[in-house]
Amino acid sequence: MPRPIPVPDELSKPFWDACNERRLIVQTCTACNRMQYPPERACRDCGSADQLGWREVQGRGTVTGHIVIYDSRLRAWQEMQPYNVAIIALEENPDIKFFSNLPGTPPDEVPFEAKVQLIFEEVAPGRLLHEWQLVG
Amino acid sequence: MANPTPDAPDSMFRYKEGLGVWEHRGKVALAGIGHAPTARRWDEKVESSIGALTIIAAQKALDDAGISRDDVDGLVVLPTGTGDLWAPRPIPEDFAKAYIPTPGRPEDGLTETSAEWVVNNMGFKNIKAAFHTQRCMSNSICITGQMIGDGLANTVLAVRILNNLAGRYHHVSGYQGGQNAETTAAGSAQWTNPYGWGAAGVQDAYTFGQYCRKYGSNHDRMAPYVVNQHRNGLMFPEGYYYQHRPDVLTVEDYLAGRWISKPLSIYDCDLPIQTAICYLFTTAERAKNMKQPPVYMLNHASDSLRPRSSAHTLDEVEATTDSLARKLYSGSGLTPSEVDVYNPYDGFTLFTQYYLEAMNWHGVKRGEAHDFYAGDIRVEGPHPFSSSGGNSGNGRTRCWMHTDSFQQLRGQAGQRQVKIKDGRPETAISGGPTPGGGDWMVWSNKPD
Numbered sequence: 001m002p003r004p005i006p007v008p009d010e011l012s013k014p015f016w017d018a019c020n021e022r023r024l025i026v027q028t029c030t031a032c033n034r035m036q037y038p039p040e041r042a043c044r045d046c047g048s049a050d051q052l053g054w055r056e057v058q059g060r061g062t063v064t065g066h067i068v069i070y071d072s073r074l075r076a077w078q079e080m081q082p083y084n085v086a087i088i089a090l091e092e093n094p095d096i097k098f099f100s101n102l103p104g105t106p107p108d109e110v111p112f113e114a115k116v117q118l119i120f121e122e123v124a125p126g127r128l129l130h131e132w133q134l135v136g
Numbered sequence: 137m138a139n140p141t142p143d144a145p146d147s148m149f150r151y152k153e154g155l156g157v158w159e160h161r162g163k164v165a166l167a168g169i170g171h172a173p174t175a176r177r178w179d180e181k182v183e184s185s186i187g188a189l190t191i192i193a194a195q196k197a198l199d200d201a202g203i204s205r206d207d208v209d210g211l212v213v214l215p216t217g218t219g220d221l222w223a224p225r226p227i228p229e230d231f232a233k234a235y236i237p238t239p240g241r242p243e244d245g246l247t248e249t250s251a252e253w254v255v256n257n258m259g260f261k262n263i264k265a266a267f268h269t270q271r272c273m274s275n276s277i278c279i280t281g282q283m284i285g286d287g288l289a290n291t292v293l294a295v296r297i298l299n300n301l302a303g304r305y306h307h308v309s310g311y312q313g314g315q316n317a318e319t320t321a322a323g324s325a326q327w328t329n330p331y332g333w334g335a336a337g338v339q340d341a342y343t344f345g346q347y348c349r350k351y352g353s354n355h356d357r358m359a360p361y362v363v364n365q366h367r368n369g370l371m372f373p374e375g376y377y378y379q380h381r382p383d384v385l386t387v388e389d390y391l392a393g394r395w396i397s398k399p400l401s402i403y404d405c406d407l408p409i410q411t412a413i414c415y416l417f418t419t420a421e422r423a424k425n426m427k428q429p430p431v432y433m434l435n436h437a438s439d440s441l442r443p444r445s446s447a448h449t450l451d452e453v454e455a456t457t458d459s460l461a462r463k464l465y466s467g468s469g470l471t472p473s474e475v476d477v478y479n480p481y482d483g484f485t486l487f488t489q490y491y492l493e494a495m496n497w498h499g500v501k502r503g504e505a506h507d508f509y510a511g512d513i514r515v516e517g518p519h520p521f522s523s524s525g526g527n528s529g530n531g532r533t534r535c536w537m538h539t540d541s542f543q544q545l546r547g548q549a550g551q552r553q554v555k556i557k558d559g560r561p562e563t564a565i566s567g568g569p570t571p572g573g574g575d576w577m578v579w580s581n582k583p584d
Contacts, residue, residue, distance in 0.1 A: 002319070005319065005320045005330070007320050009322070009326075036445075037445050037446065038324070065342050065346050066342075067345065067397045067399070068395065070394065070395040071394075071396045071397075072332055073334050074334040075316060076318075076319060076332075077332040080332070085333050087446065097444075097445040097447055099328065101331055101332065123330065
């Protein structure tokens with residue numbers, strides 16, 4: 001069973017459209033320059049709702065930690081367990097954290113503070129998901 | 137009583153720092169405790185339905201206080217259970233005949249219990265104020281204390297139900313697929329489910345890994361604490377394991393426990409059960425004339441952690457729990473050395489340490505929790521940490537920490553009675569649930 005496919009909504013559509021173009025963008029408040037991920041309806045710092053835009057990022061990050069799921073509640077993932085879920089800090093702004101299954105990395109063989117780079121995986125025809133892969 | 141029951145407003149909680157001593161310190165008291173029998177799952181009989189258990193627990197609380205239903209003028213109910221819903225199955229016929237239904241709430245009495253259900257099925261005639269709450273019993277206790285202090289009601293019953301149906305808890309089954317069974321991920325799940333971030337304790341497993349790296353520890357060092365929680369649970373007659381599975385958990389058992397979300401193992405998770413718990417609170421003045429020695433509320437405080445990004449980090453958890461400690465101490469007027477009994481929540485055992493260290497209980501500082509666990513934390517010893525045994529030792533209710541605190545301060549904790557102050561502890565702190573957000577209380581058997 002393939003992994004669950006994200007359903008874009010009004011807020012997240014720009015993000016998923018960019019993914020489908022192999023670009024990673026992060027919501028950014030142009031008033032106070034604050035990045036937010038996941039995207040929100042207003043800037044959490046200054047409260048601005050109409051000055052939120054998107055910034056494309058380079059796609060480099062660092063593993064801040066990982067867990068290995070042996071007993072998932074998600075039906076789609078139960079066939080694939082055990083699997084890694086790493087938490088990746090974006091190099092351009094380490095406050096921004098992404099989840100990743102680190103394709104190609106065996107379960108529980110995740111080096112702490114390892115460098116990762118952005119990749120995209122197809123989860124449905126024409127639908128790409130941002131993912132991360134160990135560098136080197 | 138307002139219809140429908142309103143949600144408790146945010147203004148009644150003490151979320152901020154700098155509020156000073158709680159204005160109702162020592163003026164609200166716990167007067168009655170009621171626990172229904174526990175079960176692993178609902179056996180689909182009417183007499184053990186969540187509604188039936190609620191009535192049992194409520195009556196026990198009233199009997200413990202020595203009052204009648206007519207004396208109750210306030211209700212605080214957390215209407216949703218912790219387990220799955222009964223739907224889409226039809227309501228069992230015998231259940232439907234046994235109880236008065238609540239319009240618009242088909243699960244009432246089955247997997248949920250609203251204030252309306254309690255009033256209609258227990259015949260409370262004099263309720264003048266009621267609230268619905270969220271999160272867990274701790275949340276309800278904060279509201280109960282505040283509403284009595286504010287004069288909204290004088291004698292308030294706080295109700296908490298814990299439901300557990302057949303099938304794996306929160307997992308996929310023929311009836312409870314829900315979001316977990318979907319091939320797509322919408323709403324907030326679009327950011328998590330595509331990556332499989334959906335298992336018990338994922339957030340706490342991540343933070344625990346950060347903790348171990350920062351302070352040089354590992355999962356094995358959790359064993360003494362979890363073993364001791366189970367030991368305490370076997371001294372708690374109201375608890376699930378005491379009633380149904382009085383087996384000793386050993387260190388070897390803990391270390392061999394299967395992984396769920398490594399580094400969180402099966403014994404780091406609490407066991408879902410079916411039961412109901414009620415507490416009866418009243419004014420300090422009224423409590424003096426009730427059956428049991430009063431336990432006074434000195435303060436309540438709440439917190440909520442909104443992570444900066446996808447997951448909480450250790451830094452965020454430590455900052456939030458530090459803030460909670462400041463609120464609890466400043467609002468009650470106590471210092472860490474004055475807290476005799478400490479019962480922080482342990483639904484996933486891997487986060488209790490943040491609360492222990494934040495409160496600096498028995499001098500435990502950041503990074504020292506696992507060393508502390510390796511010492512003597514038995515109830516008979518000098519550092520009787522988490523004397524309740526918590527959820528880990530008793531099953532999933534989010535209430536053991538409160539009941540034990542009350543019983544300790546009443547001198548009624550039986551085998552669990554701590555030896556501090558010759559077995560007469562004077563103060564306690566209890567609360568939960570998670571570092572992501574919780575509600576906490578400071579107690580004393582003296583009002584000032």
